[in-house]
Structure formats: C-alpha cells, structure tokens
Amino acid sequence: MLGLGNSLIGGAPQLFSPADISDLVGWWDFTDASVIYSDDGSTQITHGDGIKRIDNKAYAINGSAALGQYLEQGDPNLRPAWTSAGRATFGSSPAGGTELQVKNNTHDDGSSITTSDLNGTALTIFYVATDIGSVSGDEYLFNACGANSRDRISIYVDNDTNDRWQWHLQNNTARTNTVMNCGQNITSDTELWTVHLDHVSQSSFYRNGDTSDGINNSGSTQNYAIDTSSSGTAPTVTLGDGTGDNEGSHLTGSVFEFIIYNKALSSDELTQVQNFLLSKHSIS
Numbered sequence: 175m176l177g178l179g180n181s182l183i184g185g186a187p188q189l190f191s192p193a194d195i196s197d198l199v200g201w202w203d204f205t206d207a208s209v210i211y212s213d214d215g216s217t218q219i220t221h222g223d224g225i226k227r228i229d230n231k232a233y234a235i236n237g238s239a240a241l242g243q244y245l246e247q248g249d250p251n252l253r254p255a256w257t258s259a260g261r262a263t264f265g266s267s268p269a270g271g272t273e274l275q276v277k278n279n280t281h282d283d284g285s286s287i288t289t290s291d292l293n294g295t296a297l298t299i300f301y302v303a304t305d306i307g308s309v310s311g312d313e314y315l316f317n318a319c320g321a322n323s324r325d326r327i328s329i330y331v332d333n334d335t336n337d338r339w340q341w342h343l344q345n346n347t348a349r350t351n352t353v354m355n356c357g358q359n360i361t362s363d364t365e366l367w368t369v370h371l372d373h374v375s376q377s378s379f380y381r382n383g384d385t386s387d388g389i390n391n392s393g394s395t396q397n398y399a400i401d402t403s404s405s406g407t408a409p410t411v412t413l414g415d416g417t418g419d420n421e422g423s424h425l426t427g428s429v430f431e432f433i434i435y436n437k438a439l440s441s442d443e444l445t446q447v448q449n450f451l452l453s454k455h456s457i458s
Contacts, residue, residue: 205260224253271424357389
C-alpha cells in the first residue's frame with residue numbers, strides 16, 4: 175500500500191497529505207522505499223541500489239489523469255542511486271548521466287502516459303533537492319513534452335543566470351517561449367522550491383515557502399497546454415535530464431521529492447503543501 179499520508183523517512187507523521195488536494199498528477203517520493211524498486215516492480219529498493227522504477231503516487235489517486243503509473247530506467251548504467259536517507263542521486267554514470275522517464279506506450283498495459291494535458295496557464299510544482307552546485311551548462315531536473323518534443327515544460331539549472339533554477343514553457347506551434355528564473359542563486363543546502371503558475375493573476379518561483387526569497391511576475395505565463403495526452407511515442411515525462419535537443423543535459427545533485435498539480439493552487443493550499451514538505455524534510 176502506498177504511504178500517501180506519512181513519510182517513511184524524515185519527520186513525525188502528519189495528518190495532511192498532498193493527495194488531499196485535487197488535480198495531483200505527479201508525486202515521486204524518494205523518501206518512501208515502498209514505491210521504489212531495483213527491478214520492474216517486485217524487489218523493493220535498498221541502500222546503494224540503482225533505481226529501476228519509482229511509482230507515481232498520484233496514479234493511485236487519479237488513475238489515468240496522472241502523469242504515468244511510474245518513471246523508470248531500463249539501462250542499469252543510467253539509473254540514479256538511492257540512499258536510505260531517502261533521496262535519488264543524479265549525475266555522471268558510465269553511459270554519461272542518469273535519468274528516470276516514462277514515454278507513451280511503455281506502461282505495463284501499453285497505454286499512453288496520461289489522459290491529461292499539462293496546463294501552462296495554471297500549474298503548481300514543488301520539489302525538494304540538495305547538493306545542487308555550480309554548473310558549466312544547463313542541467314535539467316524535469317521535462318514534460320507533448321506530441322512535438324519542442325512543446326514542453328522544463329525546470330533546469332541555468333548556466334546563463336549564474337546557476338539559478340529556471341522554468342521554461344515552450345510553444346513550438348506559435349514559436350513562443352516563456353521563461354522565469356527563481357531570482358536567487360541556488361546553494362548545496364536542502365531546499366524546497368515552489369513554482370506557481372497563474373496566468374490570470376501572478377506567477378512565482380521561490381524558496382522554502384518564502385515568497386520574498388524568489389521572484390514574482392504578474393501574468394508571466396502564456397495560455398498554452400502541453401499535449402501530454404497525445405498518442406504516438408513523443409509524449410515524455412523525465413526526471414534528471416532534458417529531452418529532444420536538450421537530451422544529455424543531466425542534473426548533478428539529489429532529489430528527495432517532486433510534486434506537480436495541474437492547476438494553480440490557492441494560497442491556503444500552497445501553505446498546506448509547503449508546511450508539509452518543510453516539516454517532513456526538516457527545512458527551517
């Protein structure tokens with residue numbers, strides 16, 4: 175059974191769960207060993223193993239509306255390492271880098287990733303990462319692309335902005351890009367980052383639940399959805415690398431947790447999720 179409400183690693187059990195809020199489409203929780211495997215789904219992960227598969231906790235709640243049943247890596251040389259501290263370590267490998275990914279038609283039943291398109295107008299992402307250092311080139315944490323691999327939503331460390339996190343929505347059809355950097359230099363500390371996209375009012379990207387420790391841009395997103403529900407092989411969700419012309423831009427660092435809602439959360443909902451993650455990961 176998925177540990178949806180309580181982490182197996184970290185702070186005291188909490189009554190609130192991210193699954194309590196609607197439109198949860200992605201929840202990859204590297205603190206919960208019960209949903210991480212060193213094989214196709216029968217052997218639970220142990221310290222030092224390479225991650226073959228991590229289940230998406232959102233799938234247990236919202237089924238096919240979630241961004242896949244799981245992320246996986248078939249090549250043993252490309253698997254991020256898991257530690258009993260509850261984190262996945264991405265970085266160099268014998269094959270060049272590490273990543274976890276799901277593509278259309280790679281599920282157990284041969285189905286598409288999801289029945290949902292990602293809403294570039296209204297979207298909320300939370301992630302907890304550590305040991306993110308200075309980069310010599312862009313390094314991708316998250317990438318979701320649609321039927322055209324150039325239609326995508328990405329989060330990456332941007333070398334051109336003095337090693338700051340950057341969010342990017344690319345609309346290949348209209349040849350438009352929306353970019354928002356976090357406004358602060360990243361550190362190697364364990365940090366919670368929130369990306370809150372709201373085309374109607376205001377979008378923001380900030381650290382540790384503090385809106386003053388980041389950037390707020392009024393109406394900074396374009397009205398566009400990434401067609402992750404399309405058929406064919408192009409739709410892809412990836413942690414630890416880019417896709418298309420950004421494939422091979424691997425992240426160097428560790429991730430504890432990554433959560434995505436297909437809507438702009440309310441102020442109260444933002445506070446609930448942030449307090450949950452700050453407490454769980456002992457971030458002051």
